[in-house]
Amino acid sequence: MKLKHLKVERFRGIRLLDWKVVGDTICLIGRGDSAKSTILDAIDLVFSPRWNPLFSDSDFFEGKCDEPLVITATIGELPAELLVEDKFGLYQRGWDGEAGLIDEPDDGHEIVLTVQLLVDNSLEPQWTVIADRYPQGKNITSRDRERLGVRRLGADVDRELSWGRGSAIAKFTEDLDNLGKAIAEAHRCARNTFAGACTPNLDEAARKAQKAAAELGVYPGSGADYKPGLDTKVISPGVGAICLHEGEIPLRSAGMGSRRLTALALQRSGVVKGTIALIDEIEHGLEPYRIRNLLRLLQCPPPKSTNRAEESQKSSLGQVITVTHSPVVVRELRADQIRVVHKGSDGSMKVLAGHSELQPLLRACPSAFLSRKIVVCEGRTEIGLLRALEDFWAARNDNFPPAYFGVEFVEGEGKNHGPKRSQKLAELFYEVAYVGDSDAPIDPDENTLSQLGVRVLLWTGQVSVEQRICLDLPWDSLQQVIDLAIEIQGNVTENAEQSVLSRVANILGWSGNSLSREIYKWLSNSFDEFTIRKAIGNAAKGNKSKKAKGWFKEIAAGQSLGHIVAKALPHIPDSGLAKRLKELEDWMYAR
Numbered sequence: 001m002k003l004k005h006l007k008v009e010r011f012r013g014i015r016l017l018d019w020k021v022v023g024d025t026i027c028l029i030g031r032g033d034s035a036k037s038t039i040l041d042a043i044d045l046v047f048s049p050r051w052n053p054l055f056s057d058s059d060f061f062e063g064k065c066d067e068p069l070v071i072t073a074t075i076g077e078l079p080a081e082l083l084v085e086d087k088f089g090l091y092q093r094g095w096d097g098e099a100g101l102i103d104e105p106d107d108g109h110e111i112v113l114t115v116q117l118l119v120d121n122s123l124e125p126q127w128t129v130i131a132d133r134y135p136q137g138k139n140i141t142s143r144d145r146e147r148l149g150v151r152r153l154g155a156d157v158d159r160e161l162s163w164g165r166g167s168a169i170a171k172f173t174e175d176l177d178n179l180g181k182a183i184a185e186a187h188r189c190a191r192n193t194f195a196g197a198c199t200p201n202l203d204e205a206a207r208k209a210q211k212a213a214a215e216l217g218v219y220p221g222s223g224a225d226y227k228p229g230l231d232t233k234v235i236s237p238g239v240g241a242i243c244l245h246e247g248e249i250p251l252r253s254a255g256m257g258s259r260r261l262t263a264l265a266l267q268r269s270g271v272v273k274g275t276i277a278l279i280d281e282i283e284h285g286l287e288p289y290r291i292r293n294l295l296r297l298l299q300c301p302p303p304k305s306t307n308r309a310e311e312s313q314k315s316s317l318g319q320v321i322t323v324t325h326s327p328v329v330v331r332e333l334r335a336d337q338i339r340v341v342h343k344g345s346d347g348s349m350k351v352l353a354g355h356s357e358l359q360p361l362l363r364a365c366p367s368a369f370l371s372r373k374i375v376v377c378e379g380r381t382e383i384g385l386l387r388a389l390e391d392f393w394a395a396r397n398d399n400f401p402p403a404y405f406g407v408e409f410v411e412g413e414g415k416n417h418g419p420k421r422s423q424k425l426a427e428l429f430y431e432v433a434y435v436g437d438s439d440a441p442i443d444p445d446e447n448t449l450s451q452l453g454v455r456v457l458l459w460t461g462q463v464s465v466e467q468r469i470c471l472d473l474p475w476d477s478l479q480q481v482i483d484l485a486i487e488i489q490g491n492v493t494e495n496a497e498q499s500v501l502s503r504v505a506n507i508l509g510w511s512g513n514s515l516s517r518e519i520y521k522w523l524s525n526s527f528d529e530f531t532i533r534k535a536i537g538n539a540a541k542g543n544k545s546k547k548a549k550g551w552f553k554e555i556a557a558g559q560s561l562g563h564i565v566a567k568a569l570p571h572i573p574d575s576g577l578a579k580r581l582k583e584l585e586d587w588m589y590a591r
Contacts, residue, residue, distance in 0.1 A: 001149045001274045001318045004095050004112055005074040008042045008349070010061040015347025017042075020100060021321075022353065025299050027282075027333055028323045030341035031372040031406055035349065036323045039341070040152075040278045043321065046071040046117040046127075047276075049146035055123045061347055068120040072130075074101055076112040077274055077318060079147055088113055091131045091138060103132040115140060115148070149275045149318070202228035261290060274318035283326035291328050330366035335359040340369065342429045352428050361421050365410035368425065372406025373588060376422045378436030381465055381550070383409050384558020385565060386435070386584075392566040393585050402588045415442050419449060426452040433457060433587055437464040455587050460576035466552060467537035469565060472575035475529070477568040478536065479519050484560055485540065485551040486517070500539070503548065507535040 002024075008017040013035040028036045045053060057063050076095055083089050094105025095112045102109055116137065118126045127145065128137030206227050277298070283291050298320050324330065330338065338354035354362075361368070368374045377383045386409050394401040412418020412434070419442040422434040426449070434449060436442060438458035442449075446456045459468040470478060482500065489496035501515045508527060515522060522532050542550030552561045565577070572578050 001078065001276050002076045003043065003073060003150075003276055003319060003321070004076050005072075005101060005114075006039070006043065007070075007072040008039070009070040009072075010064075010067055011042055011069045011071060012038045012059055012061065013343065013347065014038055014042070014349055015061050017349035017351070019349075019351045023337060024319050025333070025337045026319070026321045026339055027329065027337055028321070028339050028341050028351070029325075029330060029369050031370065032325070034341045034343045036341045037280050039349075039351075040280050040321065040323055042071045043073065043150065043276075044152050044278055045125075046073045046115055047075075047145050047148050047150035049142050051142040053125060055119050055125060057123075059119070065121040065123075068118050071117040072114060073116075074112050074114045075148055075276075076110050078111065078113060079149075082113065082144060082147060083111065087144070088129045088138065088140070091129045091134060093131055115145070150278065151275050152278045152280075255285070261286070261294065276319045276321065277317050279320065279322040282322045282324055283329050288328045291326065292332050295329065295332050325370060327366035327370060330362055330369055333362070335362055338362065338369070340428045340430075350429065354428075355424075358424055360417075361424060364413065367408055368410040368430075371408035371430070373408070373431045373433070374425055375407060375409045375584070375588070376412045376418050376425070376432060376434045377409055378412050378415055378418045378434075378465075379553065380411060380555045381552045381558040381561070382435050383411055384552070384555040384560070385465065385562040387555070388559045388562025389566050389581065392569065393588070396585070397589050400589075405588060407588045412436070415440060418442075419444050422449055422454045423452060426454050433584060435584065438462045439464050439467070455583075457580050457584055459580060463537070464541045466540035466550060466561075467534070468577050468580075469561065470533050470537035470540060472572055472577040473565070473568050474571055475520070477564055478533065480564045481536065481540065481561065482517065482519060484564065488551060488557050488560070500551070503539045504535050507538050508532075 003021045006017065006019045006021055008014045010016075013033075017039065019039075028039060030036055057065050060067075060069050074093070074095065081087065083092060091113060092105060092111050093114055094102035094109030096102055096109055101112070101114070105111060114130050116128050116130050118128070127140050129140050130137040207225070279298075282294065286294065298317065322329075335354040335356050335358040338358075340352045340354070342350045342352065344350075368376075375386065377386065390401045390403075410421075412421055415436055418436055419434060422432050423444050426432045432453070433455040434442075435457045436459075438460065439462050442458075446458070449456050459465060461468065461471070463471070470481060473481065482504075485500045486496045489499050493499050497517060498514070501517065505515050508522075508531070510525065510527075512525065515525075519532060519536075523529065527535075540551045542548045542553065552558050569578050569581065573582075
C-alpha cells in the first residue's frame, strides 16, 4: 500500500493541510510545534482498525467543534478483495503522478480509494470511502480499514513485548488460548504459596483493620477473620501477563533503546508486504550507530525466511513515514526523503519536498533543518564570534539567549557555498540571515537573496570580519587581539610571538628591529593608528595566495575573539561592527 494524498481540515493544530505524498521513505522535519506528529496521528486515525477511538473538543482546531474535523486520505496499491463490486469497486478512483487524483479512472491510471474520517460535535467518528460521483460515500468497517495495512510502529513498546491480543510477539505464537489457562493456574499456586508464608506484620495489620472496621459497624460477612492474601485480580489472568525475559529479568527492565529496537524488530518481522509504517521520533532512546542501522533496515526487506510460504507473505514495507527531531537522522537520509513541515500562524500547513541540491547541506549542517531561524555564517570565525555573543545578547533581552527563539548558527563553508545555502533554505520557507564578508562579491548577490526574504548582513567597508573587528575595537581591546593571536599560534609554532609580530611587520613594510608586543609603541615608529589597525586586520585575515592562514579561522579561536568583542561593544555603539551586530540581534529576537 502507498499513501498518495492527505488532506486534513480542522484537526488539532492543523487548520488545513493539502499534501501530495510522494516517496517510499518520508521523514517529516521542521521546527518544534509545527504539528509534525499530528500529521502522523491523522494518518493513523483515518486508517485506524479500532472501531471506537476517543475524541474530545481538544481534537478540533482551536477547540471549536461547530464545524467537523475531516481527514481524507487516498491510498493505492490496494488488496484485490477491497476492489470487488460488493466492497468498494464502485468507488475506485484514478491516480496520475502529474495530475494527481482523477475521480473516474482511465486505462493507465493507478487504482486508488479515498477514505474519509469525519467527526462532528457529537464526537462520534464516521469512516467512509468517497468519490465525487458518490458524495454520500460508503461506510468502511474497522476490519476493512485494517486490510489497508497502516501500522503505527514503536508506539507502545512494553505492550509489544508481552503476549497480548494484537501484540507483535503474539503474532509469532500459534495458540494463545492455553496460555490464559496456564496463567490462571499459576495465580492459584502463587496465592496458596503466599498464604503459607510467614507474614506476622501483615497479620497484625489485618487484625487492626478488622477492629477499626468493627467500630464503624462493619463485620466479616462470612464470619471469618480478616487476613492478608494475594489478590489474583491485581494481575490479570489474561495472556498480557507474560512478557519476554532476558534470563530471569523482564525485557521491560532493559534500556529504552533496547526495548524499542526489539519491539520494532518484532513489528517489522510481523507485517505483511506493502504495510505503511508510521514511526514518531524514530531516534527516541537510540544511539547514533543504532539510528543509522535502523534507518538502513527500514528501507530494506527483512531477512529471508527459510519457510517459502512465509517468505512470500513477508517482504519489504510499502512505505515508511517518520518524524524526527534528530540531526543524526537528517544527516543519514537522502535529500529527496526529507519533507520540511511549516505551519503558518493561521494553522495552514505546508509540506515541502527536499531536493538533491540540498544533500551537501544535509550532511554539513543537519541541525539547520530543525530550527526556526537560521543564521548562515560565511565561515568558522563568524560562528565562533556569534556563539561568544550569546550571553551578551541574552543579558540585553531578559536573559533569553537566541536559542530560545529557535535560532541556529550554521557554517556556510565560505562565500562560494554560504549564499547558495541561504537561498535553498529560504526556498523551503525558513527564516534565514546570511552573515559574511564584504571584501568580494557573493553569489547569489545581495539583491537576489533579499527578494527571497534572506536578511543579508555584510560587514561595511568591503572588509572581512577580522578586518572590521580590528578597525572598530577600542585600542586596549586591539592589544588583546594581538595577545590572543600569540596564544593561539603558540599551539602550532614555537616562536608564536615572532610569527605574529613579523607578519604584521611585513604588512606594515617595517624593516627595523622586531616590533614590540605592546602596540602603543608602534606609534613611535611613524605609523598612525589607522595604518596599524589595518595591518593587524590584514594579518588576522591571512592570505590564501601566500598560504598564510588567518589567526582565527577555527570556531574555538573565533569564539575567543568574540569574547573580546563582547566586552568592547558597549563602548563602540556607533561603529560599523556594532551596528551590524545590532541588526542581527534585532532580527533574531523579532517575534
